[in-house]
Amino acid sequence: MKKTLLSLSLILAMFAGNAQLITYEPFNYNVGDTLPSPLWTGVNTGDQIFVTNGNLSYVGFANPVGNKVSFNGIGRDYQSSFTSNTTGTVYMSLLMQVTDATSLNSTIGGYFSGFAANTITFGGAIWTRRATNGYNIGLTARTSNAAIVWDATDNLMNNPVLVVVSYELVSGTANDVVKLWLNPSSTDFGAATEPTPTLTTTNTGTDLTAIDRIFIRQDSNTETPFLDIDEIRVGNSWASVTPATTGINEISNNNTIIVFPNPAINLVTISSKELISHVNIYDFQGRIVQEYDFNGTTDIKLNISDLSNGIYSIVANTTNGKSFSQKLIK
Structure with a gap:
């Protein structure tokens, strides 16, 4: 992993x-x-x-x-x-x-x-x-x-x-x-x-x-x-x-990565300006509920239909070592 x-x-x-x-x-x-x-x-x-x-x-x-x-x-x-x-x-x-x-x-x-x-x-x-x-x-x-x-x-x-x-x-x-x-x-x-x-x-x-x-x-x-x-x-x-900025590399800081639709029901798309190598989806308790490896890609579709309704965090790592996170509503 x-x-x-x-x-x-x-x-x-x-x-x-x-x-x-x-x-x-x-x-x-x-x-x-x-x-x-x-x-x-x-x-x-x-x-x-x-x-x-x-x-x-x-x-x-x-x-x-x-x-x-x-x-x-x-x-x-x-x-x-x-x-x-x-x-x-x-x-x-x-x-x-x-x-x-x-x-x-x-x-x-x-x-x-x-x-x-x-x-x-x-x-x-x-x-x-x-x-x-x-x-x-x-x-x-x-x-x-x-x-x-x-x-x-x-x-x-x-x-x-x-x-x-x-x-x-x-x-x-x-x-x-x-x-x-x-x-x-x-x-x-x-x-x-x-x-x-x-x-x-x-x-x-x-x-x-x-x-x-x-x-x-x-x-x-x-x-x-x-x-x-x-x-x-x-x-x-x-x-x-009233959420504050987290102080980490959030997706929306420079629009490097966009996640849509959000909220989502079945499929969610990640569109990136940089090559993505790995994606984790975390639940409310910080547990990994979905994990994906990629060979450097800029457009990803994830099937989240099996996830329960709630708030999740999508964390995407790029091939150049950067990490971006975005909250996802299901």
Whole structure:
């Protein structure tokens, strides 16, 4: 067995922050595609949300993979479902970038993403409105524009912003707690305890009874700016949705190796700019579950149909002695 250049301790460290990760969406699809079924379900009518070239990044945050999505104005909404959560707290992180807010309303704007209990019942909604020097970000427990709390920061156009939002399903009625963090410090990435939020609001109306999906929403020209979104994570802990860079040669550091699709069901492809000699797939406990030797190749297809659903690490060694790793969602 060829010795991998990535130590077991580093692999376990990569998984540690993702122990309660529910879903990860890096938009690792072809440019020009719409969001694919069954991972995403389109609702309403109108123009699509398209995959666009490139990705968004934030200093200290886990390196991005794949591409991003771009949208604006009125059009189809998309929802991504997962196992229903009826207690506790659900977190979501995303990278966003507003590229044009000229038509965006400057008073209440509109909301573009958040959590949902079904196709029409939303909560933890993230809002934007036009500001003097860019745009502001706001938060509601549900979706009433009478209950928006705003952060006064003017976020600049074409500048990536990291947003984390949480929704706590509190026992009782009219008391769920929703929080939002705007550009949290990298020193808090992967922490066991969440830092002080930028915004907090407590619901005073009907609470969500469950959370089983997230949504991306296109409302109207005055409510939805020209917007890019990337690197969506949903989890049950702060650490699971705020992974830091690992300090090792990750695949996405220089795009030497691309893994797609991700998440994958049956087949996963590794495309490399360098010749690959060996690939290991590790499970959550750092055990090798698949191992392959190659005679120097740049395009590999792996059959992962026999793997259980979960989070894995693909580690690829190249013929010139380099090692690259990428998390894989099955």
